[in-house]
Amino acid sequence: MSSPTTPMELYGKVAAQGNTVRLLKSNKATEEEINAAVKELLALKLDYKTLTGQEYKVGIPPTNSTPVNNNGLAVEEDGGDYVDPWTVQTSSAKGVDYDKLIVRFGSNKIDQDLINQIEHVTGQKAHHFLRRGIFFSHRDMHQILDAFKTKKSFYLYTGRGPSSESMHMGHLIPFIFTKWLQDVFDVPLVIQLTDDEKYLWKDITLEQAYKYAVENTKDIIACGFDVNKTFIFSDLDYMGQSPGFYQNVVKIQKHVTFNQVKGIFGFGDSDCIGKISFPAIQAAPSFSTSFPQIFNGRKDIQCLIPCAIDQDPYFRMTRDVAPRIGYPKPALLHSVFFPALQGAQTKMSASDTNSSIFLTDTPKQIKTKVNKHAFSGGKDTIEEHQQFGGNCDVDVSYMYLTFFLEDDEKLEKIKQDYSSGKLLTGELKKILIETLQPIIAAHQIQRKQVTDEMVKQFMTPRKLAFDF
Amino acid sequence: MSSPTTPMELYGKVAAQGNTVRLLKSNKATEEEINAAVKELLALKLDYKTLTGQEYKVGIPPTNSTPVNNNGLAVEEDGGDYVDPWTVQTSSAKGVDYDKLIVRFGSNKIDQDLINQIEHVTGQKAHHFLRRGIFFSHRDMHQILDAFKTKKSFYLYTGRGPSSESMHMGHLIPFIFTKWLQDVFDVPLVIQLTDDEKYLWKDITLEQAYKYAVENTKDIIACGFDVNKTFIFSDLDYMGQSPGFYQNVVKIQKHVTFNQVKGIFGFGDSDCIGKISFPAIQAAPSFSTSFPQIFNGRKDIQCLIPCAIDQDPYFRMTRDVAPRIGYPKPALLHSVFFPALQGAQTKMSASDTNSSIFLTDTPKQIKTKVNKHAFSGGKDTIEEHQQFGGNCDVDVSYMYLTFFLEDDEKLEKIKQDYSSGKLLTGELKKILIETLQPIIAAHQIQRKQVTDEMVKQFMTPRKLAFDF
16 A cells, blocks of 8 residues: 555555455355455555554554644543544544543533423423433533523524535534424524634635535525524624624633633644634633624523534633623533444544535435445354344444434334344445435435525524514 | 832832922922922932832832733843833833844834935925934835835724723824824825723723723824724724624734744733734734725735834734735834833833823823923032033933924924033923923813714724725
């Protein structure tokens, strides 16, 4: 292999080739085809050993690739898990140990009691993301429920860093859940596109970052948000449209030191001052005065933030600052990470097209990606699989179904059949493909209907359908 | 003396009491009065020696008070001069050694040749601030003159940090000069009020900082600027009114590291992230795209910044960043510092009412302040003064006349008469008082005529009377 490759990239290639071999075998391909694929697999395993000094092991990524965060500081966390807003890595094929993360971050587990309360006050069945532990952690959700019970207002805030024009399925998770929250609670929603962050972190122009923000907005609108209840904004635009937003940014920036952002985000002396001050810009929408046009200048409206757990450092900082500048602390609902096709060890990357299903993928691309790249918890031969059964804990196809197959009973049956060996890997993948294809197709139809005029409407600072 | 006092404060008190004694003597006060004043002076000198371990010496401030900048870093610069945007200190009663500063900052001296060129291309006699070396240093002023000759556009940018409601005479210097530049070059002018900076640095609320900005704007308008050619803005307001401004701020913030602002401004790890990122906000108005409403989106309009030399660090940084983000470097004209009444060792402070003549002072207050606090280069007795003459190099009253007495011949005669001993300290102070009183009175009348409506007009983002 002549091209330079990282251990992690090579690990992904070996895993993908292993999948190919398995598929060929279960599809009863010719001996010649299978032998060629096995030969390629063995060559890749040898490359892997040469590069890493370790044998390739299924589900165990290269251990010498201790994650190096953006600032060149090597970081090791307990259990081999590393989570910050830019890096998510774990040595376990099951993914990050979320119970440990709750302890380390000091948040609270969403337990059955809280889920019952949510169902009780809203009169709705809890979303399957709640029922299945996909949103698994929270801060102050009880306050939000108390507010809702006493008809006190709150609002929702979520966001996205527009790192490219296309979004993948994992990016939909917070929006699907936020849409459900908006439907059951009927509250205002603000959605931040941190195009300024992407400009600061990536090698792109301001114009590109803004273009990504607008394109991503179309995908977000396609999730079905109500224009009368939702304000979507690009930082690059909105900072120049509302003195209230900038004034909150400055207030936050006065109350956070370089030492603090160094501790929370790992910034270093050679980082640009834009990165160093950016956390205040992600924090500011947590305060209702950042949106005077929506909240009429009221500063006491609490905020509820549904987001992936890697964004929590921003909001730990925000919650620390809030009382010092006279604002309520935002409440949070944290989700697990959506696993990459290659396995739950890493967060998906919008820049690696094979690591995820994109919202622009054709039915054929979805089929090929799942078949070729989705990490399998199945055994190498049909005989072994039928004898020992597959492992749902590490099987990415099964994991994806927990996100996108709403039918609890059907999902449970798939789990039993796969674990017992009755359901083969190819069959499981087929179920996933047939689950994803219509979802993506429907999204694409929705997105096509999003006009520039609609984008403009959602992105115009204005009063929403709530009186404050 | 029971109240806690710094060596510098005590130094000022001794100097003031010395003045009192001199005045009593030259006004032929009773022996009793003079003795009481001398006794007070001796007591203060004793306090001074106790506090500093040094004898009080006229014109030589306490040497053990090495300036400590905002970040607790003790800094010593060559010749004992220390200059940054927050601290100006020197051990010389003549003030900072500006020739050395030019070498250290890497700027260029405004020599007679440049002054002749300015007069030549504008067809106007150079302002006395230029003729007398009050604006003494520049960067790229030749480029500006070349542009003017070839009818290429440029614009003026100056500003003020609104640290309190009232401004003193020293604060007028950049505005008086900028007004002259605007008159002779007929170009757009933008004036930045860094209320965000003052909020970040001082123990005040955002609302106070903004109020100071509006009050200061009235004083600035009273200098006679043309509303059709001048845009005055508060950062806290304008950041939320123009995406162009914020987008330039982010561009600059991407291209400046913490290491750089640490080196330039002395920021430390315990500084808030607002201070660390602020230099980009003072830099951004140097680029015409920060004002799309004025320059119609053009990014090639060069900027000329008249300011006191202590602001140069911001613009050295700006000039470093400019070519990397595709903008022309701003040109600069640097002024000396306006000396405090107590002497040229320090910059005046808006928080010490006795260190300066305020724009709100009554004729009586002006008289009292000059008589009581203006550091004198005269001798202790009339006899000595007549024999040896006074020292204009350290005499604050004389220095103030160089700023505010426009008549070159009259000023020269005063210098000769004071140096020869013919003009007494009391007489010199009287000339100063009679020069300042009508200037301040006229300013107060002008300011009274500034309505809220006018403030709003100047501060509204709009096209000016120039087509781009």
